[in-house]
Amino acid sequence: MRIANLDGRLVLLTSGGALDVERASGQRFSADPHAVYARWDEFTAWAAGLADPEAETFDETRLRAPSPTPSQVFGVGLNYRDHAAESGLGLPDSPAVFTKFPSCLTGPYGGIALTGSTVDWEVELVAVIGREARNVPAERGWDHVAGLTAGQDLSDRTVQLAGPAPQFSLGKSAPGFGPTGPWLVTPDEFADRDNLELSTEVNGESVQKGRTSDLIFSVPELVARLSAILPLRPGDLIFTGTPSGVGMARSPQRFLAAGDELVTTVEGIGSMRHRFTEPS
Template identity: 85%
Template structure:
């Protein structure tokens, strides 16, 4: 199943187009895309039994973040072996976690204003929580995931690394620095949700390419590790980490500039397209 946020309304995506959930359900479910996660089991049961519904063609430019108002957004650092190596750091014994403030979230296409000359790309698989999770064992981690989407953990490296203590959360939370989309895909749609190709291109040049099987801590492991400390809530996002190829680790270093086109993709989900503008 694929669901999306189409101009602020929850839709189911079919081969024929988009089905408006509020109308198709007779207002059983509201149009608000975020509200569905608190009723995820009820919603998926209804959607599985939904008879043929009228689907309409839609403009992908109207797609917005699949979970637009999460209570919590977790970012995981150094979660690919090759990224830890390019950073010159040892693999972590436990997830290295920061937050991206929800105000940074945006949709899968459009323009994003740079904050300065050192904004970096980081393509990521993003897991969206569908069932509240607290002290969940690894073997049940996937049971609490509503679905997967594509994400970018855009990072202002100057701000991120400023001061005697790094400012990870501030450096990664400027407006637009958390693109997600183009839609959410439920785990049952994948032959192996733990082994998906992901990639990133800047102006048509491949800069990142890997598979999620290379994660140090897999999606169910992250659900277990995070939920051991605090409850994960329906609609929460987990940015699972980025592979090697970020601009800061290159020689010479390379960062995003006004006019650059960024394309981010995950196998079985889809592709995001963004263009960068001068700082506002």
Template identity: 65%
Template sequence: MRMASVAHRLTLLPAGGDAIDVARLSDHRFSSDPQAVYERWGEFRDWAADVGAATDGAAEAVVAPESLGSPAPSPRQVFAIGLNYTDHAQEAGLGLPEAPPTFTKFPTCITGPYGELPLPSGAVDWEVELVVVIGRRAHRVKEEKAWEYVAGLTVGQDFSEREVQLAGPAPQFSLGKSFPAFGPIGPWLVTPDEFDDPDDLELSCTVNGERVQKARTSSMIFPVPELIARLSAVCPLLPGDLIFTGTPSGVGGARNPRKFLAPGDVVVSRVEGIGEIRQHCTG
């Protein structure tokens, strides 16, 4: 199943035809608010499966890119993981972590898949990431059961203002990664059953057409099930919460010389089996 926010309304994108407005088709059994559906994810998933079974054909539903918003526009909690790929830890000059380095991106930075990225300085970096959306309350979840708590996967960018992030004496990761529009996700949510192996997806990022990052999620130090187990051992994960699962090597701040985003740059981030998001940098 693919679920999107189209013109701020909860929408199904079946493989067999036109986009489906959920509130209208369900006779308002489900709200038009995309965020509200996660509290009833199991019920919604069963309903959507019946709707999907009633469609046929092979053409993808088509929606205007400018109408797409975040598939989880107002999460209560946003977890983000650092140093989750060996090559990224190496390019940062750091050892491999024994536990997932965790910070937050404040929810006000979450935005849709296409649009402008206002640059607050000349030190903004890119970090393509697979993003997990939680579908049911998860507390002290065992790793082997973790995928049962996932509503779906989407593409994300963990844009980072490196000067704020790394200012001492104590780095301010959460602030440096939470400027407006620093958390675009989308273009839609794809449920785990759509993938042959949800633990092995290619992700990549280009800046002005130049590929700057490429890896597979199977290279994560802490895979998605382990992240859910470790995070939920500390605090409950709530329906609609997000987990930015970490970025591979290729970030601008690790280059010599360093390279950051400038007005006019276009950043495209992709994840296999999901799609791509695109941001146009502005001053």
């Protein structure tokens, strides 16, 4: 199953297009795309019972973030061995967690204003929580995931690394620095949900490519580790980490500039496309 946020309304995607959930359910479910996660089991049961739903074609540029107003957005650093190596750091014994403030979230298409001359790209698989998780064992981690989407953990490296202590959350939370989309795909849709290719292109040039099978801490392991500390709530996001190829680790270093087009792709989900503008 695939769901999306179309102009701020929850839609179910079918081979024929988009089905407005509020209208199709006779207002049983709200049009609010975030509200569905609190009723995930009820919603998926309803959606599974639909017979030949009438859907409408739509312009994908109208899509917005699949979970637009989460209470918590977690980022995980150094979660790929090759990225830890290019950062000159050892492998973590536990997830290196920071937060991206929810105000940074944006949709899968459109423009993003740069904040300076050192804004970097980081393709990520993003897990969206569908059932509250507290002290969940890793073997049950997937049971609490509503679905997966693509994400970019855009990072202003100057802000992020300003001392004396790094400011990861601030450096990664400017407006637009958390694009997600183009839609949410439920875990059962994937042939192997633990082994998905993800990639980044800048102006048509491949700059990142990896597979989620190389994650140090997998999606269910992250659910377990995080839920051991605090409750994960329906609609919360987990940015699971990025593979090697970030601009800061290159020689010479390379960062995003006004006019650049960033294409973010995750296998089995789809692609996002963003154009960068001068700092506002």
